[in-house]
Amino acid sequence: MTATADVTALEHVLRERHSCRGFLPDPLDDAVIERILGMAQRAPSWCNAQPWRVTITRGAATEQFRTALRAHMHDTGSAPDIAFPAAYRGIYQERRRTCGYQLYDAVGVAHGDREASARQARENFRLFGAPHVAIVSSDAALGAYGAVDCGAFVTCFMLAAQALGVASIAQAALTAFSPFLHGHFGIPEDRSIVCGISFGYEDTAHPANRFRTSRAPLEEVLAWQG
Numbered sequence: 001m002t003a004t005a006d007v008t009a010l011e012h013v014l015r016e017r018h019s020c021r022g023f024l025p026d027p028l029d030d031a032v033i034e035r036i037l038g039m040a041q042r043a044p045s046w047c048n049a050q051p052w053r054v055t056i057t058r059g060a061a062t063e064q065f066r067t068a069l070r071a072h073m074h075d076t077g078s079a080p081d082i083a084f085p086a087a088y089r090g091i092y093q094e095r096r097r098t099c100g101y102q103l104y105d106a107v108g109v110a111h112g113d114r115e116a117s118a119r120q121a122r123e124n125f126r127l128f129g130a131p132h133v134a135i136v137s138s139d140a141a142l143g144a145y146g147a148v149d150c151g152a153f154v155t156c157f158m159l160a161a162q163a164l165g166v167a168s169i170a171q172a173a174l175t176a177f178s179p180f181l182h183g184h185f186g187i188p189e190d191r192s193i194v195c196g197i198s199f200g201y202e203d204t205a206h207p208a209n210r211f212r213t214s215r216a217p218l219e220e221v222l223a224w225q226g
Helices: 002-016 029-041 060-072 093-108 114-129 138-165 173-185
Strands: 051-058 130-141 167-171 191-201
Touching: 002 114, 029 138, 060 114, 060 130, 060 173, 093 114, 114 130, 114 167, 114 191, 130 138, 130 173, 138 167, 138 191, 173 191
Parallel strands: none
Antiparallel strands: 051 130, 130 191, 167 191
């Protein structure tokens, strides 16, 4: 019975978690954040290296970062520590477009309205109004495998947050300004910034939170052998 309850609870958290794009300004208690981190710390990693390090803002520090980032983004081009995808092809491009169209439909951006879509994209750098952001970095010497381990940590972080009633969104967009992030947060140059996670309580009335993405059926991702 315990195993059944565990599976049911996990399935529920997986179904309910979604990328939140509109937050309430209310901050979380430190104890809640530490509980999320404590659960996320159970993430698996190669040789138990645990390469992730996390910088989390709260209060005035979040507002200072939000303001500084939005000012900085107008002065420089994209410079992520980890290269962005070379291309989205085939089904990956289709899924990306579908997600974008769902978001635009939810917030009332007409297809082809580049000014409005750019305005919505800039919400990334307002952290969607979240009261906290976590900046996740990896030891650069671990390369892709360190980033993969950090991906496991990010997943565990977001699932733990969801289980505690806290919304979140992982943001690769922030890493476009990695040199700025290194300087602003004092993150050493021998660490690669993997992503940000904006988090807090969801604004359930925000139109950007009214859609959900789909998942591919198993036959699209599974290849049996034997």
